[in-house]
Amino acid sequence: MAPAIKTGAQHLESLRDSRTIFLDGVPVKDVTAHPAYRNAVATVAAMYDFQAADENAELMTFELPSGTHGSGRRVNRCWQLPTSYDELLQRRRALETWATLHGGFMGRSPDHVASAIGGQYMGLDLFEQHGPARAKAFSDYFHYARENDLFLTYVIINPQADRSKDWGDQPGKHLTASIVDEDSAGITVRGAKMLGTSSIMANEVFVANLQPLQPGEEDLAISFAVPMNQKGLKVLSRKSFEADSVSEFDSPLAYRFDENDALMYFDDVKVPWERVFVYRDTVMCRRQFHDTPGHTMQNYQAQIRLLVKVRFLVGIAKRLAETIGTIAIPTVRDRLGQMAAQASMVEGMVCGMEAAGSEWNGYFVPSRQLMYAAQVLTQELYPNMITAIRELAGGSLIMLPSSVRDFDNPELARIIKSTQLSPVMGSEERVKFLKLAWDTVGSEFASRHVQYEMFYAGAQFVTRGHSFRTYDWEGAGALVEAVLKRYALKDFLQAGKASA
Numbered sequence: 001m002a003p004a005i006k007t008g009a010q011h012l013e014s015l016r017d018s019r020t021i022f023l024d025g026v027p028v029k030d031v032t033a034h035p036a037y038r039n040a041v042a043t044v045a046a047m048y049d050f051q052a053a054d055e056n057a058e059l060m061t062f063e064l065p066s067g068t069h070g071s072g073r074r075v076n077r078c079w080q081l082p083t084s085y086d087e088l089l090q091r092r093r094a095l096e097t098w099a100t101l102h103g104g105f106m107g108r109s110p111d112h113v114a115s116a117i118g119g120q121y122m123g124l125d126l127f128e129q130h131g132p133a134r135a136k137a138f139s140d141y142f143h144y145a146r147e148n149d150l151f152l153t154y155v156i157i158n159p160q161a162d163r164s165k166d167w168g169d170q171p172g173k174h175l176t177a178s179i180v181d182e183d184s185a186g187i188t189v190r191g192a193k194m195l196g197t198s199s200i201m202a203n204e205v206f207v208a209n210l211q212p213l214q215p216g217e218e219d220l221a222i223s224f225a226v227p228m229n230q231k232g233l234k235v236l237s238r239k240s241f242e243a244d245s246v247s248e249f250d251s252p253l254a255y256r257f258d259e260n261d262a263l264m265y266f267d268d269v270k271v272p273w274e275r276v277f278v279y280r281d282t283v284m285c286r287r288q289f290h291d292t293p294g295h296t297m298q299n300y301q302a303q304i305r306l307l308v309k310v311r312f313l314v315g316i317a318k319r320l321a322e323t324i325g326t327i328a329i330p331t332v333r334d335r336l337g338q339m340a341a342q343a344s345m346v347e348g349m350v351c352g353m354e355a356a357g358s359e360w361n362g363y364f365v366p367s368r369q370l371m372y373a374a375q376v377l378t379q380e381l382y383p384n385m386i387t388a389i390r391e392l393a394g395g396s397l398i399m400l401p402s403s404v405r406d407f408d409n410p411e412l413a414r415i416i417k418s419t420q421l422s423p424v425m426g427s428e429e430r431v432k433f434l435k436l437a438w439d440t441v442g443s444e445f446a447s448r449h450v451q452y453e454m455f456y457a458g459a460q461f462v463t464r465g466h467s468f469r470t471y472d473w474e475g476a477g478a479l480v481e482a483v484l485k486r487y488a489l490k491d492f493l494q495a496g497k498a499s500a
């Protein structure tokens, strides 16, 4: 009998695996119980419980084929490789529904990297060209991760260091994760990668190079995957916003959705050959993302998540205007109308990617050109929408009790009641909502989200470069050419002669 759908309890259990995570100078024993991570971990567990609930199973999961690679188990639809427009939409509905469970605030939810490696798997023939052993390793890994409905994180970016130098020219031979040794069992990797978002609560890390490498940088030119508890893998967590939350009332988003980011350090991590997908090939590193639908699928997932998040932003904006009594002011309505249009545009871009999708190696994939367009536009849009909400808010986001504890002091509770006024709600409700609004646009958690949306897919010069590379310039140029072809200077000169 096929194993049952993965549940939250199973995911929590899988995280108690002696992984090496450092926070504030000391190792963390159990992420499922630690005050810096436990609520974010519980959010992901709840996502797995959601998919396992009888009433959601069809929406959220699909049955793997039984046979060589599958047991007939149902796993999340993020692992589904669509072969038609309808299947693409069916898969999107699952991803979109999952994102609503965290308002789009978990950027690296399990469906992100699953989308990336699913897209790469669609181009398995490229791995075959790189070498049959590497193709087998990648294919086996994809099926293993899918069969077990694993939560993968990835690190595909090198530590920033000195941007005036190539990766191979950085001081220190192994700043960037690279091969230090190899033998008949596999390769040994030393060095760092950034930024393992969600790594504290993922099962495995997928490692690759999205940034272009130069000839001579072959030691860096690898792709592989290891479990998060692999010996020598050290996770240097950034500060935890969850740990800093006084209560859910005070920091409702940071309290539940702080997925964390971390520098990953490979301290002589042994990677068996069965887990090495790209080996010393600088060109293949790029091709695994760009000559397969890998990059398209991972960023299409990101745009699906973002459409939920901007919907949430618009919800915050409207309620804010109602809360402080500005909703009837024409300029405020005008701004809200603009924000609504922006949110609809993000949604429309996702629909467009799907409608303009096409067949690729027997699969049906979203339009790469529209995906890159969405990426360029939304990395500018997100900070603009945040600024717009701040403009709507004025000082209301700051004129707030320091924490829930103020309500415990009868004297302060009385003052709060008489000063936190709103035309549509009581003082407690006003404080509750405005604290949520602040965690959306102003808190340290919110600020990290601006940085995330601006950079998760690369800096602007990178995403605009993708847009430049993939746009239909020929089609655009042909339109211009068609007009230019209609007339020539000589026609006017001849006309002039005739009338003279």
Ligand SMILES: Cc1cc2nc3c(=O)[nH]c(=O)nc-3n(C[C@H](O)[C@H](O)[C@H](O)COP(=O)(O)OP(=O)(O)OC[C@H]3O[C@@H](n4cnc5c(N)ncnc54)[C@H](O)[C@@H]3O)c2cc1C
Pocket (backbone or CB within 6 Å): 108, 154, 155, 156, 157, 158, 159, 160, 163, 194, 195, 196, 197, 198, 261, 448, 451, 452, 455, 456, 457, 458, 459, 460, 461
């Ligand atoms: C919150 C967050 C989470 C992340 N999570 C992950 C993750 O889970 N996995 C992962 O692999 N990565 C992750 N990243 C890394 C992310 O992909 C990188 O930050 C992104 O690719 C940009 O690279 P960089 O940080 O090295 O910035 P850079 O590329 O150095 O860019 C910084 C700035 O320098 C300037 N600049 C640099 N080079 C040029 C140039 N050639 N031309 C013009 N301008 C230039 C630009 O102003 C640019 O905006 C995350 C990043 C953030 C902020």
